[in-house]
Amino acid sequence: xxxxxxxxxxxxxxxxxxxxxxxxxxxxxxxxxxxxxxxxxxxxxxxxxxxxxxxxxxxxxxxxxxxxxxxxxxxxxxxxxxxxxxxxxxxxxxxxxxxxxxxxxxxxxxxxxxxxxxxxxxxxxxxxxxxxxxxxxxxxxxxxxxxxxxxxxxxxxxxxxxxxxxxxxxxxxxxxxxxxxxxxxxxxxxxxxxxxxxxxxxxxxxxxxxxxxxxxxxxxxxxxxxxxxxxxxxxxxxxxxxxxxxxxxxxxxxxxxxx
Amino acid sequence: xxxxxxxxxxxxxxxxxxxxxxxxxxxxxxxxxxxxxxxxxxxxxxxxxxxxxxxxxxxxxxxxxxxxxxxxxxxxxxxxxxxxxxxxxxxxxxxxxxxxxxxxxxxxxxxxxxxxxxxxxxxxxxxxxxxxxxxxxxxxxxxxxxxxxxxxxxxxxxxxxxxxxxxxxxxxxxxxxxxxxxxxxxxxxxxxxxxxxxxxxxxxxxxxxxxxxxxxxxxxxxxxxxxxxxxxxxxxxxxxxxxxxxxxxxxxxxxxxxx
DNA sequence: CGTCGTCTTGACCAAAGTCAACGCACGTGG
DNA sequence: CCACGTGCGTTGACTTTGGTCAAGACGACG
Numbered sequence: 001x002x003x004x005x006x007x008x009x010x011x012x013x014x015x016x017x018x019x020x021x022x023x024x025x026x027x028x029x030x031x032x033x034x035x036x037x038x039x040x041x042x043x044x045x046x047x048x049x050x051x052x053x054x055x056x057x058x059x060x061x062x063x064x065x066x067x068x069x070x071x072x073x074x075x076x077x078x079x080x081x082x083x084x085x086x087x088x089x090x091x092x093x094x095x096x097x098x099x100x101x102x103x104x105x106x107x108x109x110x111x112x113x114x115x116x117x118x119x120x121x122x123x124x125x126x127x128x129x130x131x132x133x134x135x136x137x138x139x140x141x142x143x144x145x146x147x148x149x150x151x152x153x154x155x156x157x158x159x160x161x162x163x164x165x166x167x168x169x170x171x172x173x174x175x176x177x178x179x180x181x182x183x184x185x186x187x188x189x190x191x192x193x194x195x196x197x198x199x200x201x202x203x204x205x206x207x208x209x210x211x212x213x214x215x216x217x218x219x220x221x222x223x224x225x226x227x228x229x230x231x232x233x234x235x236x237x238x239x240x241x242x243x244x245x246x247x248x249x250x251x252x253x254x255x256x257x258x259x
Numbered sequence: 260x261x262x263x264x265x266x267x268x269x270x271x272x273x274x275x276x277x278x279x280x281x282x283x284x285x286x287x288x289x290x291x292x293x294x295x296x297x298x299x300x301x302x303x304x305x306x307x308x309x310x311x312x313x314x315x316x317x318x319x320x321x322x323x324x325x326x327x328x329x330x331x332x333x334x335x336x337x338x339x340x341x342x343x344x345x346x347x348x349x350x351x352x353x354x355x356x357x358x359x360x361x362x363x364x365x366x367x368x369x370x371x372x373x374x375x376x377x378x379x380x381x382x383x384x385x386x387x388x389x390x391x392x393x394x395x396x397x398x399x400x401x402x403x404x405x406x407x408x409x410x411x412x413x414x415x416x417x418x419x420x421x422x423x424x425x426x427x428x429x430x431x432x433x434x435x436x437x438x439x440x441x442x443x444x445x446x447x448x449x450x451x452x453x454x455x456x457x458x459x460x461x462x463x464x465x466x467x468x469x470x471x472x473x474x475x476x477x478x479x480x481x482x483x484x485x486x487x488x489x490x491x492x493x494x495x496x497x498x499x500x501x502x503x504x505x506x507x508x509x510x511x512x513x514x515x516x517x518x
Numbered sequence: 519c520g521t522c523g524t525c526t527t528g529a530c531c532a533a534a535g536t537c538a539a540c541g542c543a544c545g546t547g548g
Numbered sequence: 549c550c551a552c553g554t555g556c557g558t559t560g561a562c563t564t565t566g567g568t569c570a571a572g573a574c575g576a577c578g
């Protein structure tokens with residue numbers, strides 16, 4: 001669970017407050033639907049392990065619009081909406097920490113830095129959606145596929161799930177095609193091209209990316225949209241005096257853990 | 260400027276605090292670039308009037324990924340990122356209110372309900388991006404075009420810019436095509452189809468939607484993703500006691516205005 | 519051993535992109 | 549006042565990309 005907070009430095013008191021929240025662990029199996037579009041959510045989820053996707057209904061079938069991986073706060077938006085606007089479904093066994101909304105709200109009120117961190121997290125989410133809009137709207141099939149694989153690899157590495165360019169991606173080709181706005185057949189053929197070019201290897205659901213720099217260049221993948229390293233510019237929701245001290249000390253934490 | 264806060268009820272004290280922020284008005288001409296991708300933003304913008312778009316660089320040219328209309332808080336995400344990940348460009352004369360980040364942060368710290376409102380606003384933004392992902396990825400050209408027009412019409416109505424299904428949309432077809440991931444030619448032909456079907460009329464940059472219910476049904480447009488009426492479930496960033504009173508009274512406001 | 523789910527491949531078709539030309543309105547400068 | 553250029557919108561002809569249909573392969577599992 002600490003993975004989540006690792007993303008941005010937190011003052012120790014706030015971290016403790018967050019960890020002390022009344023939370024429960026929930027587990028789901030490989031195709032379970034975790035929550036439904038239009039349902040009223042009363043708790044929000046943080047992913048501990050497993051793969052899940054967001055889906056929206058359109059044209060009569062479910063379309064995937066994003067993936068959730070370990071470390072993601074996967075439906076913080078439900079905090080402010082009365083109904084979910086996307087469903088969540090598990091693609092592998094998934095374990096989540098779930099916290100009731102009122103507790104999150106309460107801790108946000110008490111912990112301004114934490115509130116900022118959570119807000120920040122939802123904004124990273126939004127940035128990912130922006131990039132998907134471009135990916136799906138402006139790149140052709142082969143580059144789309146590559147871009148998605150690169151994104152997932154990058155996020156998994158940032159989350160500490162893998163250190164190399166090899167990772168398990170337990171999602172069927174039909175689902176990946178849906179996520180990319182491609183037909184299954186065309187997705188498969190585009191993937192075959194990447195394989196023939198030597199950029200991608202697969203065995204079962206395990207994907208390996210080869211020659212990543214060349215692939216990134218070829219598909220225009222630029223990881224800055226994931227905002228992985230960006231520490232908030234100002235002590236979040238906090239003004240100068242104590243805020244400055246807080247972030248200074250906590251930045252040390254981060255750099256020492258990454259060194 | 261009050262338009263912005265109208266979206267969600269605010270306690271009077273917080274509204275006053277927000278209105279009292281040191282802000283400056285900035286104006287831009289029809290093709291001005293308001294801010295650049297990768298620049299470090301120090302202030303954020305609220306749109307008073309005019310049309311603008313977000314753009315990201317991809318494949319060597321600028322791609323439009325969203326529009327900003329009066330009442331939008333157009334780059335709140337810059338609050339938490341050190342660099343903007345999209346550019347903003349004006350499509351008509353635009354007037355903005357700009358507020359320095361530190362003041363926004365400061366007022367957020369003092370005004371929990373307001374902070375929640377702003378956060379909520381960024382989440383609505385994200386919801387719009389999700390819908391765009393679907394629009395661009397899973398609908399075909401004619402429906403894509405229609406969906407965009409319906410979205411803009413709906414948002415303009417919610418912002419009080421127009422009351423009818425006629426509105427000025429000062430964006431060239433080339434830009435609209437880019438926003439939809441279509442070529443200019445194909446966009447034009449799809450629009451021609453909608454015109455022939457009697458759903459859309461244009462004269463200059465003024466668009467009129469005809470027989471809106473049928474068009475919405477035909478393109479699968481469902482405005483709930485815009486989260487226009489949703490009042491936050493809990494007193495935002497505020498717990499029970501005073502918060503309950505606040506939301507009770509403000510919910511009345513909302514229901515009476517919709518009745 | 520058969521069934522089911524998934525991946526793969528081929529043949530064919532529809533949607534969308536590209537190229538190119540033209541019309542039109544609105545400027546500017548002679 | 550008219551010639552010319554420029555920016556947009558429109559249309560047609562042709563090409564490419566990607567979708568649809570269909571069949572087969574392969575492995576997991578009952």
